[in-house]
Amino acid sequence: MSIAAAQKRSFSTVLWDYLTTVDHKKVAHLYLFGGGFFFLLGGIEALIIRIQLIKPMNDVVSAGLYNEMFTMHGTTMIFLAAMPLILALMNAAMPLQIGARDVAFPFLNALGVWLFIFGGILLNLSWFLGGAPDAGWTSYVPLATDSASHGVDFYVLGLQIAGAGTLMSGINFLATIVNMRAPGMTYMRMPLFTWTTFITSTLILFAFPALTIGLFLLMFDRMFGSAFFDAALGGNAIIWEHLFWIFGHPEVYILILPIFGVFSEVFATFSKKRLFGYTAMVFATMLIAFLGFMVWAHHMFTVGLGPMANSIFAVATMAIAVPTGIKIFNWLATMWGGSIKINSAMLWSLGFIPTFTIGGMTGVMLGSAVADYQYHDTYFVVAHFHYVIVGGTVFGIFAGLHYWWPKMFGRILNETLGQITFWVFFIGFHLTFFIQHFLGLMGMPRRYWVFLEGQELDLGNLISTIGAFLMGVGVIVFLYNVVVTAIKGEKAAADPWDGRTLEWSIPSPPPFYNFKQVPLVRGLDALWIEKTEGNRQMTPGEPLDDIHMPNGSIMPFLMSLGFFVAGIGFIYQTDHKLWFLALYGGMAFALGTMVVRSLKDDLGYYVKKEELEREAK
């Protein structure tokens, strides 16, 4: 097998390669393509929502279809776009940052991505099979249990399958970071993106089981006649809200903490300074993660939990502002005194600071329980979480993509197009969402299919819709940039940004084994230390030797396919007993692949020392 990959390969070879890959870098590509596809889908749904609300009493889509649109928009953007795109960045950068040859469980990593892809496909099949879920992305019961179409069933099974994949990835990253750091890389020498990946994975580990349980209970209620949430039979609908938000609140930190890591890398690199207050940054992240579990009921201030619960959760919520503030000021201090170079990645990061600060401000405002009685379930909340999730997560994903694109694909994204993308998207974003703060307080509840005439909500909604289209244009420019770059983009050197961390010490894109010799780490910003001391490359932490690599496998794909088929069986067995065939068949197939995987010895292979030496010449 030749290490040099620069030979033309047929489409089917490439396809087979991706279907069977267990390489974290290719898994990152899969997450990127999958997440990107669903991001576009969620974007189209968003535009349909905004077209419907362009004027009062509009009738472009029907009430039922509109409810499906915003349900799928929210669900898709959170579970099938933002999360996978973040996992793409984690997979692309984290193992390289700690000097590892791969993640701890490459097979599991591939299984995670295929479960996500099949879960996403299952969820979206609902559009073609009689109706999408229509009870909101929060899927509150009894509305969700009453929903007549199979939509909510697709929600339950699709998210269950995709969620299992995410949980696996979380566990995998934890094991990777604990076990596979290069010699010398102590915890307090890890790059901040690795730190946030680590802490986020912990959040995934503790938050996703709550979702899993909630989805199971909902599944039993809808498909097997149980009554966990049925008040008439002694169940309780509020329990769903608790379960959902015990998962759902940490989830928003799962979406933002890794992005804080991205920005920390970008600010340090393009200011040519080490991160200001590294230790504080690490502990602030931990504190945010911890508090993230303690504040779920602030989504439920209006549920009627009583003043004691509301007060405790209000104060805990406001407390999160403290570590978040520490982070914002440390980033500013990182740039203070630096030599700031503004390119696309940096633009997204700089755009993030005022945007996210506004999002954080409104977050604290929302935390004030009595004030929230007015904000709750209105466009103020819609504005707030878009400021945080778009202004934070999406800006961060764009920053991360511009930053790591050379490492992922060996080419640098076109700078001019990158800047156009940013400005169009940035202006469109604020046009869309800033005004929604006021719309909410002026009496526009969220999830409204139409708004009535004569309520003075017309102008705000019109402006909002115009902004949404600008955001769409920004995304199109980015897609164009990706295509242009793929065709004739500038080839990237190993270290195009004068980087500070280990991923920039190896070629772009990296060889499949990442590091010929695992590097020796002598401090924070390991590569920067070597560069300032005049070393061209990292000092190896081990002698050149054979490298053990895992074999590719089609099993993750087949396993996920099995669960996908079983999912369809679960959904339709309420209609006809014959569907149990799909249910049991799919389960049996998935279990079968597990048995095969367990019984078959697959010891991988070695890249020989001689081959590596030959490559070096």
Added chain:
Amino acid sequence: MKGLFGKLRALFTLGVLALVLAGCGKENLTALVPKGYGAESSMKLIILSVVVMTFVFLAVMIIYTIVLFRFREKKGQEDFIPKQVEGNKTLETIWTVIPIILVVILAVPTVIATFDLADVSGAAEDEAISVDITGNQYWWHFDYKGQDFQTSQDLYIPTGEKVYINMISSDVIHSFWVPSITGKMDVNVENTNRMYIEAYDEGVYWGKCAELCGPSHSLMDFKVIAVSPEEYEQWASDMQAVDPEEQPQETVAVEGKDLFESNNCMSCHAIGSSGKQVGPNLTNFGNRTKIAGFLEPTKENLASWIQDPEQYKPGNKMTGNYPEVNKEDAEKIAEYLMQLKHSEITPDSAGE
């Protein structure tokens, strides 16, 4: 706390006034111009939090702007390596301690207001007005406690008095929200939520359902009609005296009443307290501000609604639950219903 609020309010009266002039929403709908106790409590906290947070935002933006102007890479100095600073204990302590203080400033009045608004102990007093509210897909039922009448869609209350409300849902979760009088509270299926509302001035206030409850969620509007306490007494005694058997004056309406009864409308609707409460109680229907919560109250609209409610409120429970009615009959029923005016106290009395 009062003193602090006083100053802030003085500072922000101007700001809010400017907002009003610039258009901060429809009067009696917007939360930005509070006209009731709950809305005012919220507004105080909104103003306080905006002030505190604006301070933070400005601090961030000032440093941000300086950074962007002063520390850009200079031409010809691409190789310049800035000093690598690890951190600064003093600075970091400052931006930890100040936010903590700001949070405390915001947290204390929040907790006070939270307990204040949750205090419904006054409901036990004899003269307290108490209303049991039931949320339904997609209409509101109001049952005045200790009184012998029920209404729907239009909630009459006296100004300047606390009205205690107990809310429960008959189907899915709803949320009771009258932005200019009070913040919202969910209407759950399994437990009764209690709160109180108080309107300062007479007026017709727009209420909305704020929790997704199905396709017609956005059309589940209602009105709170605040009238003077004397007028409220009058209205309540008028409602008490409603005689469902009362015959209308005009022949068309008499025919309408017969059609109403022969088409089995009473199996869902009630007039006075006779009949079922599956659908909205139709007492005082002719004085309603809207039909079905959002349609202009004209006979044409009502007749058209009776013929096909689905085209107005998708997913409502009226559709398909009664025999088909032709246009002529629908108009007669409409005529009858529009004549159901049981009180001299109308939304007009509240100034609309």
